[in-house]
Each structure stands twice: as structure tokens, then as C-alpha cells.
Amino acid sequence: DADVTQTPRNRITKTGKRIMLECSQTKGHDRMYWYRQDPGLGLRLIYYSFDVKDINKGEISDGYSVSRQAQAKFSLSLESAIPNQTALYFCATRGRWGQETQYFGPGTRLLVL
Amino acid sequence: AQSVAQPEDQVNVAEGNPLTVKCTYSVSGNPYLFWYVQYPNRGLQFLLKYITGDNLVKGSYGFEAEFNKSQTSFHLKKPSALVSDSALYFCAVSSLIGGYQKVTFGTGTKLQVIP
Numbered sequence: 001d002a003d004v005t006q007t008p009r010n011r012i013t014k015t016g017k018r019i020m021l022e023c024s025q026t027k028g029h030d031r032m033y034w035y036r037q038d039p040g041l042g043l044r045l046i047y048y049s050f051d052v053k054d055i056n057k058g059e060i061s062d063g064y065s066v067s068r069q070a071q072a073k074f075s076l077s078l079e080s081a082i083p084n085q086t087a088l089y090f091c092a093t094r095g096r097w098g099q100e101t102q103y104f105g106p107g108t109r110l111l112v113l
Numbered sequence: 114a115q116s117v118a119q120p121e122d123q124v125n126v127a128e129g130n131p132l133t134v135k136c137t138y139s140v141s142g143n144p145y146l147f148w149y150v151q152y153p154n155r156g157l158q159f160l161l162k163y164i165t166g167d168n169l170v171k172g173s174y175g176f177e178a179e180f181n182k183s184q185t186s187f188h189l190k191k192p193s194a195l196v197s198d199s200a201l202y203f204c205a206v207s208s209l210i211g212g213y214q215k216v217t218f219g220t221g222t223k224l225q226v227i228p
Contacts, residue, residue, distance in 0.1 A: 004156070035218075040122070040220055041220060042203065042218045042219055042220040042221050043157075043203065043218040044218075045216070050213070090156055090157065092157075100145050100147075100162065100164065100207055100214065101147070101159050101162060102147075102157075102159070102216065103159070104149075104156035104157040104158070105156050106154075106155060106156045107154075107155070107156050
């Protein structure tokens with residue numbers, strides 16, 4: 001079974017709709033991240049969380065919100081989707097200091113029409 | 114500011130030939146450096162990392178990378194490329210900024226191994 005799972009894997013939505021992307025992990029890691037991937041831009045950090053009560057904005061947080069429901073769950077919401085939020089979204093986890101490697105989910109491909 | 118550069122959008126290499134995927138970085142402190150690989154329709158997978166110690170790091174699938182502090186580079190290498198190595202490769206740097214480890218990814222290099 002995958003250590004980091006994301007649902008849905010693919011989603012098509014319309015401009016103005018609210019959408020939630022979910023991430024779950026079984027690695028027991030404290031740190032969780034949401035990135036978006038766009039061609040030619042690499043991965044850009046949207047939000048990150050060091051634990052359930054510690055949530056921080058990344059480089060491109062505008063238009064997004066997150067919720068850390070439990071250590072194992074970290075959700076990303078688009079309150080009112082717009083077409084330039086069409087991208088591939090990845091969730092990642094990392095352990096504490098000394099465990100710098102990040103572990104990525106399989107990604108969610110989002111298309112906003 | 115912390116940054117990572119992957120100067121080549123795509124690298125083509127014949128199967129059996131050595132391959133190099135380039136990465137240079139800029140950080141103010143001591144860097145942790147990583148290579149990840151992304152196969153089609155998959156998430157990123159960790160290949161190898163440099164934290165400290167020996168400058169030559171060996172990772173998964175026969176890949177290795179050499180940390181060069183003077184040139185601020187961390188190029189990914191493999192002595193003999195396989196068709197199955199064809200994928201998107203990301204270099205990343207992590208350093209301590211404002212009390213937390215900030216990770217910055219490069220824009221990715223597409224490796225195409227030609228049979």
C-alpha cells in the first residue's frame with residue numbers, strides 16, 4: 001500500500017466552484033506539504049504544516065486554503081476555482097530534523113474550465 | 114534567496130552511454146541537496162541526497178551525484194543509461210531559513226534515453 005495517498009487522482013471542475021483535494025499518509029510524519037506542478041516551473045509550495053496546530057503559507061498560497069484534520073491528513077481547498085489553478089497537485093510528507101527526504105503522493109490532476 | 118537551476122529542459126542520450134543531468138544551486142548556509150525522479154502519471158520518487166560527508170553520493174537505480182562546493186553544483190550521473198531511465202528529474206536544495214528547513218525545487222529536466 002502507498003505511504004502517501006491523494007484523492008481524487010483526476011478532477012474536472014468549473015470556474016467558481018469549491019473543490020477539496022485530500023491527502024493521507026501512513027508514514028507517521030509530522031510535516032506535510034502541498035505543491036503544484038506546472039510545466040517549466042517545477043514544483044511550487046502552496047502550504048505546509050509542521051503539525052496539526054502549525055500551518056504556514058508557502059510561495060503561492062493566494063486562492064488556496066488548507067486544513068490539517070489529524071497528523072495523517074492534510075486537505076487543500078480551492079474556495080473558488082479559476083482556470084489558472086489548472087495544474088498537477090502533489091502532497092508530500094517529511095519526518096523531523098534529520099529525516100530531510102520528502103515522500104510524495106501520486107498527484108491530483110486538476111482541470112478548471 | 115535560495116535557488117536551484119537545471120539549465121537543460123531536456124537531455125537526450127543513447128542507451129548504454131553515460132548520462133549527466135546538471136544542477137547548480139545558491140544558498141546562504143549549508144545545503145542539503147536532493148535528486149528526485151518522476152515517471153509519467155506518478156509522484157516524485159527520492160533518488161539520492163547529500164547531507165554531509167563524502168562528496169560522491171550513490172543512490173537508487175545506479176545513479177550517483179557529486180557535490181562540488183566550489184562550483185555549487187550537484188550533477189546527477191549514471192555510467193550506462195537504460196531506456197527505463199527516461200523520466201523527469203528534479204534537483205532540490207534544502208537549507209535552514211528562519212528556523213525551518215526550506216526546500217526549493219528546480220524546474221526539472223526531461224531525460225530521454227534512445228534505444
